[in-house]
Amino acid sequence: MTGPVRESRYRVEGMDCASCAAKIDTAVRRVVGVEDVSVSVTAATMTVRHAENDAVVPAIMQRVAGLGYGLSPLAGEAAARSSASNEHACCGHAHPVSGDAQDHGHTHTHTHTHTQDVHSAHASDHSKPGAAANHERRSAPWWRTRKGRLTIACGVALAGAYGLGKLFPATEAWIFTLAMLVGLLPIARRAVMAALAGTPFSIEMLMTIAAAGAVFIGAGEEAAMVVFLFLIGELLEGIAAGKARASIEALTALVPKTALMEADGRMTEVPAESLPVGATILVRPGDRLAADGVILAGESGIDEAPVTGESAPVSKGPGDIVFAGTVNGDGALRLRVTAASADNTIARVIRLVEEAQEMKAPTERFIDRFSRRYTPAVALVAALVATVPPLFFGGLWQEWIYKGLALLLIGCPCALVISTPAAIAASLSAGARRGLLIKGGVVLESIGKVTAVAFDKTGTLTEGKPKVTDILGFDLSEAEVLGQAAALEQGSSHPLAQAILSRAEADGIALPAVSDIKALGGKGVSGRVAGAELFLGSPQEAGRRAPLTADEKAQVAALHDKGKTVSVLIAGGRAAGALAMRDEPRADAVTGVKALADSGLRVIMLTGDNRRTAEAIAGRLGIEARAELLPEDKQRIVGELKSEGYVVAKVGDGINDAPALAAADVGIAVGGGTDVALETADAASLHGRVTDIAAMVRLSRRTMRNIYQNIVIALGLKGVFLVTTIAGVTGLWPAILADTGATVLVTINALRLLRGPAKA
Structure with a gap:
């Protein structure tokens, strides 16, 4: 495609299962001018890259409307662009938008400004009257939704058919057929539109053929019940999908x-x-x-x-x-x-999660490819079951056609296709609510496979700012040493000075008056307190001004050996005391590192700091350390770990060591909600806790277990009913329950990820 390309984002109403998303994806891709489509059933959104052509958007709206789904723009500029042209383009077509949303419009978002527009899109979606109405409709009780009303109507018709059938037995077959049509006609219409849009083997088509075939062989009552059960299943899917979406949409209400x-x-x-x-x-x-x-x-x-x-x-x-x-x-x-x-933070979190939900995981892509071959294969098997025994083995046509129709219903891939995205969406939402932002299913799967974690030191394993750890009093008390040192450091923005001032404030030390303060570059700071000359600086410079005793030197050396920076205070020509400072590990660093080690991961610290300090911090955390590294050294070490067979996660602040973050299998940014922490790397810890890394690993592993459980449920139920149907034990009713029941079970199982902490 040549020429300008736009990116438009929409909210899709009535899309509650993976087959819905697949139909919409296929239909929209066939619109002339569309370059790429990304549909998220869990977020109920669609992103379309298309030519900057006024004819493309109305065509997209009409195509999706024809499938029976509502479409409304997710960008605030839609109304401002041309509400009049939208009414002309979208409200006058032959197939009005189904569902609860009748809010037509479109948005054009230039690719290079996508991030900004999506931000405004999300804000407008919850702030403008039309968008607020959309939100209300998504939150409406089930009986007020389109699917709810259709299910109720079908149920009433079915109940009426049973009553009238008892009163007029001779017309029972016709009465049940009419009751069935109440629910089947909308399904059949969607089936035809899906077939015309490129999806001939949709669940609606399978349902239509099965119901029509059942009537043909004289099973009208059963056909009516199957249609009713199908609508109940769709309704339950919608309710379950709504719960998953509500978990992340609820964040909006926080502001x-x-x-x-x-x-x-x-x-x-x-x-x-x-x-x-x-x-x-x-x-x-x-x-x-x-x-x-x-x-x-x-x-x-x-x-x-x-x-x-x-x-x-x-x-x-x-x-x-x-x-x-x-x-x-x-x-x-x-x-x-x-x-x-x-x-703001909430808007960015929601946007990132919704975008992540549109990014398919490897398992999800495999299931999608599998289902595209699986459904036609099942349809072929159903046709063979219906025709081969009567033609070649003397079977009864009615019996084997009935079994073939049941196999059509069993063959729907809904439960299988939703098994992965439902779990991933629930997991991403659960993580976001705990400050764990994971950029899509690919990253979520990869985190669970990590076998080695490489941490930065400063600002990641440590607080990123030094603290006073020791105060030595030689000629003065510890309180006097701290007070006079803090008095000298007043007004300084140096990290060590800030550490001394913070400790003095925390200890409630009253600072003496100081005068003639002078900063001595590379040496320290001097001044006068109560007429006495003071100096605070490195032990070497302090030793030149006032010799330290052997014991004082030993105490200073011991602090140095622990990786601490020592400043010596000289007062009146004598060594008055010393203060030791170090960037200390985060409060949860020991717990976080231990949790990773207990999960079987290798943990290593990569830092540009000196070896003595690095080894002191690493010793407290119980991990190995590589020190005095340049950015390219860290990148090299990550590469070495990968060559040894490790799947490596690199954890840092998202600013420094970009080569190492890029070289790792998974890059995780740790920060306090800054743009860097949210926008860079593959995942981010919003709060910056070391324990969050282990929580991500546990969440990923729990999600993958949930996905495997879902696949077993989906395929297992279908396998059981496939055998029992051919054996003549089960029929159409159990067949539709095998499909819709499995879909609901899979969705409910995935929603378990929204509850409670992630456990290994």
Whole structure:
């Protein structure tokens, strides 16, 4: 295809199973001008890459409408583009949009601005009146949906047929046929449209042939019941699929509708979606945060569980980053908004999960290929069963046609095809609710196969900022050493200075007045306190100003051997004390690393830090370490691990060591909800916990077990009923139950992934 290409995203109403998605995919691909299609049954979305041609979108809308599904755009620009032309193009065709959505329109999203448009798409989907209505319709009770109404109508017709059949026995066959047509005609229409659109072996076609054949051989009552059971199965599929979608859509409700914005010295309540970047808002105690932002004033405990899964409130103060949808504790906060509503953490999480659900896993792709051959093969077997015994072995035509029709119903691949995407969608949603973002089924499968995990050190296994670990008092008390050192470091932004100041604040140390502060490049800092000359710096420079005793040198050396940075305080020409600092492991690092090791994974730390510090941290965590590495060294080591047969996951902050992240089988970014943590690598830990890596592995392995269970359920039931049908034990009713029942069982089994923590 030449010329400009656009990418449009739609919400598909009434699509509740994998065969629905396959029909839509096939039909839309046959539209002239369409380059690529991605349909997600679990997210109920469709993404289409197509030529920038005004005729393409109406053709897509008409084709999908003809199949019996509703289609509404997922981008806010649709209405603005041309509502009038949309009405002309979409509302006047011969086949109106079925389902509950009658909201026609289309969106054109240029490929190079896809990310921004999808953000706005999601926001508009829940903020504009039309989109809100769509959301309401998706949340409507089952009896108010199109499928629900059709099922009820068919059930009433069937019950009426039973009553009238008793009153007028002579017309019983005709009455049941009419009752059957109430449910079968919409099914047959969808079957014909699917066949014309390129899917001749759809479940609707198999159902239509089976029901019509049953009437032909005098089994009208059974045909009517089979149609009714089929509609019940479809309805149950829709309800189960809705539960899976609701798990991720519920995140949208976390963001409040309004916010208190500061303007001209006054607080005004405004819609949260209208907050511009840079605006200042007030968050009262107990309120949910309406936007991502940075705290300008106030301190409070923030409950981040809705976004990151963190169980305990996190203390936040000025300069700290906070997320939309989290809950403020007992302190009022003033925030500066850092992201528009369409681009806040919640919106990005939802977008990433929905996009991930559209990316098929290897197992899912295999099942899709298999099902395309499986269904025609079963149809052929059914035809042979119906004709060969009567033609060549003297069998009764009615008996073997009946068995052939039952095999047609057994042959539907719905349960098999949905077995993988249902589990993957539930798993991605469950992970997102716990702060684990996994970019699609391919990555989800790969994580479970990982056998070695390579961690960065700084900011990944460690906090990323040094802390004061030891205070030595030589000539002064420890409190005096800390107080005078902190006094010298006031106003400095150096990480070591910040560590000293943080420790002094935590210990409640009152800082003495200091004057004549001078930064001595590469050596330390000097000043005067109460007339006495002070110096804080490296042991070497301190030794030149005031010799250390052998015992003091030994204490400093012991701290160095533990990988700590030591600063010595000189006061009045004498060594007054020393402070040791180190970037300490995260609170959950030991637990997280142990969980990986217990799962049979090799854990290694790759760092550019000095060997002594690296070995000290690695020793505390019980893992091997490679130190003093350049980015290319880390990439080389990842390659070596892969050549040894390991499946390698590289875990880092998403910024540094890009070559190693790219070289690994799976790259996992660890961060605090930043763009980098969300947008880079194959997966991301929103909260940055080391234990999240083991949780991802457990979630992946649990998902794969669920998929294998689903495949066994789907094929096992079909195999059993295939044998019993040919043997004459079961007929049409059990056949349709084998199909719809297996589909419902598979979906319910997949939904178990939404509950509880992922366990190994």
